[in-house]
Amino acid sequence: MSEHDRWSEDLAAYALGALDPERAAELERHAESCERCRSEIRWLMPAVDALAEAVPRQAPPPALRQRLMAEVRADARAAGVETASGGLRERLAGIRIGSLTWKPLAGLAAVVLVVAAIAGYEVGNGGGGGGNASTYASPPSSPIAAHVVSADGSGEIHLADVKPLPENRVLEAWVRRDGEVEAVKALFVPDREGNASTMLGSMRGVDLVMVTTEPAGGSKSPTGAPIAEVPIEQ
Amino acid sequence: MAVKREKAERLADEELMPLIGAKDPEAFAVFYDRHGGVAYSLAYRIVGDPGAAEDVTQEAFISVWRSGARFDRARGSVRSWMLSIVRNRAIDSLRAGAASKAPKLTFDDDAVLEQRPAEELTEEEAMRHETADEVRGALGLLPGDQSKVIELAYYGGFSQSEIAEMLGVPLGTVKGRMRLGMEKIRGEIAEGLA
Secondary structure, three states: OOHHHHHHOOHHHHHOOOOOHHHHHHHHHHHOOOHHHHHHHHHHHHHHHHHHHOOOOOOOOHHHHHHHHHHHHHHHHHOOOOOOOOOHHHHOOOEEHHHOEEOOOOOHHHHHHHHHHHHOOOOOOOOEOOEOEEEEEOOOOOOOEEEEEEEOOEEEEEEEOOOOOOOOEEEEEEEEEOOEEEEEEEEEOOOOOOOEEEEEEEOOOEEEEEEEEEEOOOOOOOOOOOOEEEEOOO | OOOOHHHHHHOOHHHHHHHHHOOOHHHHHHHHHHHHHHHHHHHHHHHOOHHHHHHHHHHHHHHHHHHHHHOOHHHOOHHHHHHHHHHHHHHHHHHOOOOOOOOOOOOOOOOOOOOOOHHHOOHHHHHHHHHHHHHHHHHHHOOHHHHHHHHHHHOOOOOHHHHHHHHOOOHHHHHHHHHHHHHHHHHHHHHHHO
């Protein structure tokens, strides 16, 4: 039996990361001088990659992206990299609305939003991260708890405790501006914890934000009663 | 000056990495939007808990942000590298007992599937889905003893000697099952590409 044959039974385990550390280190030393081992490991790696790709897909919670981008932008600023101004999402990063927990990255704006969520009224201006932020909450009678945060002229809506939607339905947000109802560009779906968020775009002239469930792909105008409504004071 | 989002979206992963290494948030945002879904899904598959999966994914991406310049393209694709970081962190999290639930060990539960409509998938994503389907199919076709050792190793983080002990079979048997199973999956992928 050649030295290569002695190791060949271990190559799949090595590729899977299932060799004991000492054995793996030994194999690596051997592979430095064994082209056949290196070649077989290279051949196996797509199978390992495919195991990662084969998992059932889950949508990551939007708050995860917000937290990451907040940390990344803070790092970039510290490193002196000029960046576009961090959006509202980033300034509110770290918040997990459903459970009202947040991570240290959140900053003052997150605290403002949590207070608003509990109190259910407009908090006022100047709360978050250097811009003017106002938070509005849906009335207690609303079927779904919703909060709209408006900062620097742009808004974002957060929903909590949304029940899972049928596969062919999505959430669509609408703004009433100067008496006309307009669709918001992005459609959204709740995560597994029932939280959902989307950007609303410009809040200029908006006095009401609504959310309806619509067929996949969205609708040009609301086809059902709102599941959430948030009045906005101008 | 950070690269604009539109420009970053046109760049390949390998071209994004130097920008991420130079601390460009827009490049990182594009990178996350491309791979965050599968990364979170893999973490969830391993740790079996949404909160722990979120933490694992966050740590993994921050680690890429802080060490992006260390990516070595000679060792595979950026996505593979990213997913290996996620997998290692998820296994560490499991071992530390951070996750409250045991990992699922079979592909039988298809209750939670891709949540985005098919028409939103890019061509590249669609190909990945096909490969994922083939692997799920291949795992389903493997003799149960072969798929079990592979799943315990990859998603459970167990070493082959731990698996031998758990299953009460000789180490050589585990090695053989693992090798045969992986060769079949690899063969299935090669066939799919042919």
